Amino acid sequence: xxxxxxxxxxxxxxxxxxxxxRKVMREPVERGGWSAMNTVFAYYDxxxxxxxxxxxxxxxxxxxxxxxxxxxxxxxxxxxxxxxDDARRRNLADEIQQRAFQFVPYIPTGQLIGxxxxxxxxxxxxxxxxxxxxxxxxxx
Numbered sequence: 001x002x003x004x005x006x007x008x009x010x011x012x013x014x015x016x017x018x019x020x021x022r023k024v025m026r027e028p029v030e031r032g033g034w035s036a037m038n039t040v041f042a043y044y045d046x047x048x049x050x051x052x053x054x055x056x057x058x059x060x061x062x063x064x065x066x067x068x069x070x071x072x073x074x075x076x077x078x079x080x081x082x083x084x085d086d087a088r089r090r091n092l093a094d095e096i097q098q099r100a101f102q103f104v105p106y107i108p109t110g111q112l113i114g115x116x117x118x119x120x121x122x123x124x125x126x127x128x129x130x131x132x133x134x135x136x137x138x139x140x
Contacts, residue, residue, distance in 0.1 A: 009112040013038050017109070035066070040112070044129055049080045049093055055100040070103045 017038055027033035046052040056062060056077070057070030073096060080092040100106075118125050124135040 007040075009110075010038060010040060013110060037066075038109070042129055048089075049077050049096055054106045055096055057103065057105050068103070068105050070099070070105065073099050073103060073105065 017036060021034055021036060025034050029035045041053065044051075046054065049055070053064060055073055056064065056067050057073040058067055059069035060066055062069075062074075076092055076096045076099060080089055080096065083089045083092060116131055118136075121139045123137045123139050126132045126135055
């Protein structure tokens with residue numbers, strides 16, 4: 001598994017977060033102090049409530065563990081999974097987003113763009129959010 005130090009963009013964010021928490025933290029976590037983590041997901045992971053882990057609020061024993069607790073978000077998410085038509089799911093996704101703005105289970109701290117490069121003599125490179133390494137042909 002990669003650590004934040006292995007990815008320069010994440011390492012910089014971790015250093016900034018550490019600096020900020022050292023300035024604002026008054027008590028250890030056991031006595032009500034701050035607890036935070038940095039993570040990153042691609043935009044296609046956040047396309048709907050099934051794949052988006054950010055507006056989760058299952059609490060300490062939820063998924064991901066240690067997330068905040070909000071029964072309303074979790075109930076809306078369960079209703080989204082139970083819904084049988086797209087219109088109902090769209091409405092529930094809107095309600096989840098509205099509740100997330102009220103409850104604030106997470107705070108986005110930045111955006112990064114993955115970089116990649118291919119030689120000019122390659123054809124068939126697929127422009128996608130992931131580097132698909134098939135369909136590529138080397139030209140003379």
